[in-house]
Each structure stands twice: as structure tokens, then as C-alpha cells.
Amino acid sequence: MTVRARAFVPGHVTGFFTVERGPDPAHTGSRGAGLALASGVTVAVREASGPITLDGEPIDIAAAEQVRQALGLDRAVAVATDLPLGAGFGVSGAVALGTALAGAAALDCPRPRSELVGLAHRAEVAAGTGLGDVVAQATGGLVVRTAAGEPSIGRVDAIPVAGSVEVFSRGERSTADIVGGETDRLSAAGERALATLLDDPRPATFYRASRRFGTAAGLDHPVADVLADVERAGGTAIVAMLGETVISPDGGLSAAGYDVRRVQIDPAGAALREVPDDRDGA
Numbered sequence: 001m002t003v004r005a006r007a008f009v010p011g012h013v014t015g016f017f018t019v020e021r022g023p024d025p026a027h028t029g030s031r032g033a034g035l036a037l038a039s040g041v042t043v044a045v046r047e048a049s050g051p052i053t054l055d056g057e058p059i060d061i062a063a064a065e066q067v068r069q070a071l072g073l074d075r076a077v078a079v080a081t082d083l084p085l086g087a088g089f090g091v092s093g094a095v096a097l098g099t100a101l102a103g104a105a106a107l108d109c110p111r112p113r114s115e116l117v118g119l120a121h122r123a124e125v126a127a128g129t130g131l132g133d134v135v136a137q138a139t140g141g142l143v144v145r146t147a148a149g150e151p152s153i154g155r156v157d158a159i160p161v162a163g164s165v166e167v168f169s170r171g172e173r174s175t176a177d178i179v180g181g182e183t184d185r186l187s188a189a190g191e192r193a194l195a196t197l198l199d200d201p202r203p204a205t206f207y208r209a210s211r212r213f214g215t216a217a218g219l220d221h222p223v224a225d226v227l228a229d230v231e232r233a234g235g236t237a238i239v240a241m242l243g244e245t246v247i248s249p250d251g252g253l254s255a256a257g258y259d260v261r262r263v264q265i266d267p268a269g270a271a272l273r274e275v276p277d278d279r280d281g282a
């Protein structure tokens, strides 16, 4: 089956965040910081019509369906990923953004990148599955979101960083349940973390502020045992919001005996990938 366009979108783990509710999805989002990861999703839009599939199986991801509707895209969308859904890697946002980028390319429908990022952001917010992942995934690196909302409204910066992190993931957590509930405490903790990071914009400060945020926001308990193990082993660890996933930048997870994956930090954000002419693809 012929592939018309393909996009790669990095996974994104949020270290800390606030919830900013605006009058509409464009103005709604979060402030905060997180890491874009070289493990992500590849979205291939085919010539033929068909559903969205994940590793070959049909899947319902509301944010991506909404992007398809907005673009008028009925072509098959084949998603491949080595990341789990619902575990804090922003997979739904990544699929929505990949569908927007590859979908517009497949339809030969020229739109500026910021509009496509905005389309995916609004869809992700409306679905309740994320607030800041899409704009971060579009940026890459250690992403700092200083004003919430789609690209024409929000503000995004990044702290230069290279290298890799260890990842340990053991379960899911519902983003919609947490961001749809009472968020004053977590947003206050997110504000403090952001002020700390902006005052001293270094990766080490990101990890320290994120670790404190997890505790202050009451969001670290599902993996408190893992964090404690890593710290006993002399390492650094943070919770990937919002999942049962822990990230360590300094080998702390493997030092504590966990079976981990090492993942590079993605430097550049989501992008189209070349599709060789007349060849079958993913």
C-alpha cells in the first residue's frame, strides 16, 4: 500500500506543569517543562482510505480523529511506536500532530507549520488527553512552556541539552481524570517549579524542580517506591507526568536494579520524513 506522507513526532515527558483553562482550546493549555524523546511515533498516511491503526490494529485516539475530520482526511493513517499509550509519553498528542503534518502533506494542502501544530493542540485539549505535549513535541529538546495555548497564543522556549535518559515504565494513568479534576494545588506547585527553572535554566534545575513538583502536587505516589529506590542508590529520578513512568538522567534507575530503556533526548521536534517515490511503506 502506497504511503503518501510520513511524519516523526517525539515522545514527550512532562516534568512539571500548570493547568491553564482559557475560553477555548486554542487558549487552553499548560505552562511547564519536559523532555522530548527520540522514541516517538511515526505516522504514515496512505493513498487508500481506511482507519487509524497502531502497529497494525485499529485504534481510537480522539485527538487524532478530530485532526482527520478538520483536514477532511479519510486516508488510512498507520501509526508505529515503541512507546506505551497512557504512560506519560504524550502518545495521543504525538499521533494528533503526526496526523496533522503528514495528513496536510498527503492532501497537498499547504498550511504553515504553526497552523498544523495549532490544529493538533486544539484537538488534544478538546479530547482531554493533554495540554502542553503537542507544542513541546513540535519544539524538541528540554522544552519550557512559558505561556499556554496553541503557537499563535502560547510561548515556548528550550534549554540546550544533549544526551540520553533512562526510562522505566510500569503502568497507565488517566490524563483526563487528573487535568479534569481539582488542579489548584498542582498549578501552584507548577508555578513555583517554573519560576525556579527560569531563574536558573539548566537541566539539573529541571530535574530538581520536577522532583519537588511531583511531591508538592501529590502526583508522585504511584511510583514513590521507585523514586526512593533510585535515591537510595545515589541517583536522580523524576515522574513522567502523567503516567507510572520514571525518568533518570544519571543512570540511577539501573543502579537501583531496574530493567530500563535508554532513550536519547530528541533535539529538533516533529518533522516530515522523506517518502521514497513509488515504494511501499509502514
Ligand SMILES: Nc1ncnc2c1ncn2[C@@H]1O[C@H](COP(=O)(O)OP(=O)(O)OP(=O)(O)O)[C@@H](O)[C@H]1O
Binding pocket: 059, 060, 061, 062, 063, 084, 085, 086, 087, 088, 089, 090, 091, 092, 093, 127, 128, 129, 130, 172, 173, 174, 175, 176, 241, 242, 243
Ligand atoms: N489500549 C489503550 N490504552 C490507553 N489508551 C488508549 C488505548 N486505546 C486507545 N486509547 C486512547 O489513547 C489516548 C491516550 O491518551 P492519554 O492522554 O491517556 O495517554 P498519552 O497521550 O499516551 O500520554 P500521557 O499519559 O502523557 O497523556 C486516549 O484518547 C485513549 O482513548
Ligand SMILES: CC(C)(CO)[C@@H](O)C(=O)[O-]
Binding pocket: 014, 016, 017, 029, 030, 031, 032, 088, 090, 129, 130, 131, 132, 133, 175, 179, 241, 242
Ligand atoms: C497535562 C500533561 C502533563 C499530560 O501529559 C501534559 O500535556 C502537559 O504538561 O501539559
